[in-house]
Amino acid sequence: MKHLSSKYLAVILLVAMSLVIAACSNDSTPELITEEPTSQTTAEDVQIGVASDPVSLDPHGANEAVANTINAAIYDGLVYLDSNSNIQLRLAENLEQIEDTVWEAKIREGVYFHDGSELNAEAVKLSLDRVRDPEVASPVAFLFGMVTEVRVVDEYTVHIETEFPFAPLPSHLAHTAGSIISPTLIEQSYEDLANGGNPFAAVNEHPSGTGSFKFESQDPGNSVSLSNNEEYWGEDAANVDKLTFRVIPESATRIAELETGGIDINLTVFPSDITRLESNTETKVQQINSARLAYLGFNTEVEPFDDVNVRRAIHMAIDKDALVQGIIDGAGIPAHGPISPRINGYSDNINSIEYDLEEAKSLLAEAGYADGFDVTLLTDDNRERQDLAVALQAQLSELGITVSIDTYEYGTYLERAGLGQSEIFLGSWGTVTLDADYGLYPVFHSDNVGAPGNRSRIVNAELDELLEAARQESDYKTRVNLYEEVQNKLADESPYAYLYFPDNLSSVRSEVEDFWQYPSGYFYVRDVRMNK
Structure with missing residues (x-):
């Protein structure tokens, strides 16, 4: 028992x-x-x-x-x-x-x-x-x-x-x-x-x-x-x-209501609001790192992203610190793995792919793409991801990769990503249970290829075995060790380029x-x- x-x-x-x-x-x-x-x-x-x-x-x-x-x-x-x-x-x-x-x-x-x-x-x-x-x-x-x-x-x-x-x-x-x-x-x-x-x-x-x-x-x-x-x-x-939960769609109106005492709590704050709110002695900003990963995904079934060296080269060419500062105004942390430090099962004892443009160029040349190539990036009309797409377009040009941005409304974007109708795509994944199983199993297990969550379409028997063992293991330390192995295997395979974990922001009187x-x-x- x-x-x-x-x-x-x-x-x-x-x-x-x-x-x-x-x-x-x-x-x-x-x-x-x-x-x-x-x-x-x-x-x-x-x-x-x-x-x-x-x-x-x-x-x-x-x-x-x-x-x-x-x-x-x-x-x-x-x-x-x-x-x-x-x-x-x-x-x-x-x-x-x-x-x-x-x-x-x-x-x-x-x-x-x-x-x-x-x-x-x-x-x-x-x-x-x-x-x-x-x-x-x-x-x-x-x-x-x-x-x-x-x-x-x-x-x-x-x-x-x-x-x-x-x-x-x-x-x-x-x-x-x-x-x-x-x-x-x-x-x-x-x-x-x-x-x-x-x-x-x-x-x-x-x-x-x-x-x-x-x-x-x-x-x-x-x-x-x-x-x-x-x-x-x-x-x-x-x-x-x-x-009393009051519906106030406009962010500026919510901020003004908070400052004047019309509301006591504002559940949604943008990074650009932080300085204003923190300079007011009547208001406070609540800021914690989230369990939501922003990522660049690769369709591992299509060329050239079926080549792990291409995937690793792109991952290595992304300056995540610049993205955190430029896209979310510093309100977040760079992602060195697929799960946030907020997640049960997290460990920093994992291999990670760090920014190294020269090594990225070498890997791309080794894969046969020394002069780069053209690629279409799939995204939706979310403002943050639109800005992120433009930033990545500029960063990947350093590898000679020309990125075209293909934008759809959210439902169509999800459908196309799920069906594999993309080469690379932007996305996010929130670990709603705050447990590593939900941050990894739906996204990387072969049973979930496509719409259920594995939009990179990676199929790897060793990865599947590790994910299955970890979700069934009741000993905490053993689970952590298994998830370390999972993340190291993912670093080797690179189905995603992990970008950042944005902060959750709210404000109160x-x-x-x-x-x-x-x-x-x-x-x-x-x-x-x-x-x-």
């Missing part, structure tokens, strides 16, 4: 929120923190500026930052991530791996949903079955693709069975996709589906979870309001009376405390307090 000890829980997603990461260099592992902060509720309505409406207030119906931020306040999961990205127990009193492919969750008793429904094992099963149901077609179903069955053992015990041993399962359960929804709403959503309706409508219109905030109202295009759940079951109750952002991109607002 394999028990999920507090020590293992703490390291399964050990992703520090500071710029100095010691997860892989420190032999000690932090203990699971079970104490919750003491509540000091004050009469406050915190105004939060967002760029757009949430896609859905059904956590199975969306996977974007605004929706995830709001849903993380309304709903609870079996486990969650704290501000240090350590996994903590929430609706589960205990979570342990009782067999290689079976996890047992003991559910808290005496917990009720906002609509009065009681939490029990059946409610947990309903939610975890629904998110995986092909008929529902949840956009976050991929996070639980390895789960084969959720079984009710007794009123407050469930067993979660996986197709194969899967060490990162707790990190997937900690995502908002693992939220437990009122069973009353789930039943209504299935009635809607049976009648040809939208399976996410019922939950979106009347969200009901067990979280410390409950849904109050939504005015589409304008605002979403949440109120303090005064009957919250946990000790970490809300510190404010209300959260100076009196706002206990607000933070996950490296995966969404925000934790449940602990927010106002120091007035």
Whole structure:
């Protein structure tokens, strides 16, 4: 029997929120923190500026930052991530791996949903079955693709069975996709589906979870309001009376509202705003490195990118420091590997390809392209990637490579990249679970060639074996060692040129405390307090 000890829980997603990461260099592992902060509720309505409406207030119906931020306040999961990205127990009193492919969750008793429904094992099963149901077609179903069955053992015990041993399962359960929804709403959503309706409508219109905030109202295009759940079951109750998410599409307007006190928190800040906000004593910038990799991908099935020396030469000719300064105004770090220092499984003990223009020219000549060649770069109409394409066009000209830029709207760009209708392409990949498995397996395993994520179309048996072994390994240090091997193999093969990890940026009024952002991109607002 394999028990999920507090020590293992703490390291399964050990992703520090500071710029100095010691997860892989420190032999000690932090203990699971079970104490919750003491509540000091004050009469406050915190105004939060967002760029757009949430896609859905059904956590199975969306996977974007605004929706995830709001849903993380309304709903609870079996486990969650704290501000240090350590996994903590929430609706589960205990979570342990009782067999290689079976996890047992003991559910808290005496917990009720906002609509009065009681939490029990059946409610947990309903939610975890629904998110995986092909008929529902949840956009976050991929996070639980390895789960084969959720079984009710007794009123407050469930067993979660996986197709194969899967060490990162707790990190997937900690995502908002693992939220437990009122069973009353789930039943209504299935009635809607049976009648040809939208399976996410019922939950979106009347969200009901067990979280410390409950849904109050939504005015589409304008605002979403949440109120303090005064009957919250946990000790970490809300510190404010209300959260109001105001839709303010224009960045300049959000900045002005923050400066004048119209909003207390601005969820989206651009690097060009940092100096202005930091020079104002009434505002603060929140800045952490993200789990999102910006990369240049090579279609390894077409010439000349089927030659590893060509791929390595291009990678070596890219000045990543210049890109960080020129494209994102220094708000990020150069990428020396495919996963961020924020990711569980990260190690800096890997081979990396560094900027060396002369060696790049030598490799290109060795491959038979001393005079360079012409190539078309596929990208979408995202402003950052447009600027990045132009910068790379200039840098690669130093190798004699003439780059033409082919731009499409995002959906068409994704389709063409997935179908292999490109030579080289710009992209980004966010490790939403904050675990190395999701940062590597979907992107580089041969099972995922094409639209699922492996757009470089690399097929390598040794790489596949390493990726499979790492996702099944429960010993933390062994997993890290396996991921070091994976990244060294990727350095040899170079299906991508890793560019940078941009910072996540947000801003708050100076009196706002206990607000933070996950490296995966969404925000934790449940602990927010106002120091007035």
